[in-house]
Amino acid sequence: xxxxxxxxxxxxxxxxxxxxxxxxxxxxxxxxxxxxxxxxxxxxxxxxxxxxxxxxxxxxxxxxxxxxxxxxxxxxxxxxxxxxxxxxxxxxxxxxxxxxxxxxxxxxxxxxxxxxxxxxxxxxxxxxxxxxxxxxxxxxxxxxxxxxxxxxxxxxxxxxxxxxxxxxxxxxxxxxxxxxxxxxxxxxxxxxxxxxxxxxxxxxxxxxxxxxxxxxxxxxxxxxxxxxxxxxxxxxxxxxxxxxxx
Amino acid sequence: xxxxxxxxxxxxxxxxxxxxxxxxxxxxxxxxxxxxxxxxxxxxxxxxxxxxxxxxxxxxxxxxxxxxxxxxxxxxxxxxxxxxxxxxxxxxxxxxxxxxxxxxxxxxxxxxxxxxxxxxxxxxxxxxxxxxxxxxxxxxxxxxxxxxxxxxxxxxxxxxxxxxxxxxxxxxxxxxxxxxxxxxxxxxxxxxxxxxxxxxxxxx
Numbered sequence: 001x002x003x004x005x006x007x008x009x010x011x012x013x014x015x016x017x018x019x020x021x022x023x024x025x026x027x028x029x030x031x032x033x034x035x036x037x038x039x040x041x042x043x044x045x046x047x048x049x050x051x052x053x054x055x056x057x058x059x060x061x062x063x064x065x066x067x068x069x070x071x072x073x074x075x076x077x078x079x080x081x082x083x084x085x086x087x088x089x090x091x092x093x094x095x096x097x098x099x100x101x102x103x104x105x106x107x108x109x110x111x112x113x114x115x116x117x118x119x120x121x122x123x124x125x126x127x128x129x130x131x132x133x134x135x136x137x138x139x140x141x142x143x144x145x146x147x148x149x150x151x152x153x154x155x156x157x158x159x160x161x162x163x164x165x166x167x168x169x170x171x172x173x174x175x176x177x178x179x180x181x182x183x184x185x186x187x188x189x190x191x192x193x194x195x196x197x198x199x200x201x202x203x204x205x206x207x208x209x210x211x212x213x214x215x216x217x218x219x220x221x222x223x224x225x226x227x228x229x230x231x232x233x234x235x236x237x238x239x240x241x242x243x244x245x246x
Numbered sequence: 247x248x249x250x251x252x253x254x255x256x257x258x259x260x261x262x263x264x265x266x267x268x269x270x271x272x273x274x275x276x277x278x279x280x281x282x283x284x285x286x287x288x289x290x291x292x293x294x295x296x297x298x299x300x301x302x303x304x305x306x307x308x309x310x311x312x313x314x315x316x317x318x319x320x321x322x323x324x325x326x327x328x329x330x331x332x333x334x335x336x337x338x339x340x341x342x343x344x345x346x347x348x349x350x351x352x353x354x355x356x357x358x359x360x361x362x363x364x365x366x367x368x369x370x371x372x373x374x375x376x377x378x379x380x381x382x383x384x385x386x387x388x389x390x391x392x393x394x395x396x397x398x399x400x401x402x403x404x405x406x407x408x409x410x411x412x413x414x415x416x417x418x419x420x421x422x423x424x425x426x427x428x429x430x431x432x433x434x435x436x437x438x439x440x441x442x443x444x445x446x447x448x449x450x
Binding site for chain 2: 041
């Protein structure tokens with residue numbers, strides 16, 4: 001972390017017309033898992049403004065290398081080798097330093113390593129599918145993995161998820177907590193997916209699509225995709241009519 | 247055209263899906279050897295100050311079926327009402343208390359369990375004290391954006407009656423959905439996503 005004074009303002013209100021609503025019946029599981037009553041709104045208190053921050057000491061050497069963090073010594077996961085990188089910034093465009101990112105994904109064939117998953121595509125003995133990292137002083141992050149495959153899921157009769165990587169993001173306040181999914185530029189299945197289409201606004205969906213980034217590929221090794229993540233911004237505390245920190 | 251404000255839009259949420267455990271609690275899901283331990287399992291150690299409590303419960307869908315694939319996170323102050331966060335400017339929180347916990351619901355029973363301490367009181371914006379509470383964030387398959395709520399305690403009636411957030415609730419018959427029931431050193435807090443017993447969720 002930096003030696004800047006920590007920011008303590010309340011977060012900008014969430015635009016819930018931009019995020020997916022709770023009830024999106026084409027994504028069938030949402031039907032019985034969506035609240036029907038209105039949310040209770042109130043301005044952030046200290047309980048929402050504060051949040052856990054994680055030190056680099058939690059990280060192992062291979063935590064941001066999914067090609068190797070589950071592989072036997074000398075072996076590596078099968079699939080298209082990629083680097084995923086970008087910045088975590090807030091709505092004001094400021095880099096979020098020290099943000100913990102966790103990611104998980106299926107293997108190159110679309111198979112997750114999970115006891116509840118029974119897709120016929122095989123597991124890769126050298127691929128676990130989880131990783132994590134912490135952003136640097138300017139909010140940058142990066143990790144290596146293999147590009148996940150698409151996979152079918154029991155929603156409609158013939159629904160397939162586009163290739164995607166799940167992201168869990170911590171900012172500096174508990175109200176910034178976010179889980180989302182990253183998709184890959186050019187995948188025709190993005191626009192057919194009921195989970196993607198739970199987001200009403202096409203521009204918002206495009207914010208989840210990572211472009212191919214040839215400038216950051218490693219020749220003869222890995223391609224790269226760039227995925228920036230925007231968390232809620234903070235209000236300034238300069239003119240708040242209340243005591244600092246209250 | 248007027249000038250542009252220049253703010254960015256927040257990255258839109260997506261469901262955590264049924265395999266959230268792979269990324270957030272890999273050891274729980276059977277992926278061992280990558281991380282030493284899952285984050286958020288241990289909130290306390292033997293030096294933590296305050297009253298030890300257990301908070302447990304289940305998350306029910308609109309049909310009354312418990313979710314067996316949900317993930318809960320909690321965030322709370324220490325026993326003196328201080329948060330273990332760089333944004334906490336009122337003083338140093340108990341270094342032996344993380345304030346943050348994470349627990350998946352059991353894959354068979356749907357139960358979640360947090361071993362923690364009873365939180366102290368934290369001031370509201372105007373200086374009034376909020377009743378002791380624990381902030382909760384719930385994600386799962388079928389939940390498109392994480393649900394936020396709070397756990398209050400049924401043995402804090404006087405404080406609850408004065409709590410600025412509980413006092414905002416128009417339909418008083420819904421207040422009990424935010425209040426955990428004490429049983430020995432345990433509190434039971436069931437969450438209902440939908441229906442007659444629907445828990446109050448926040449836009450905060």
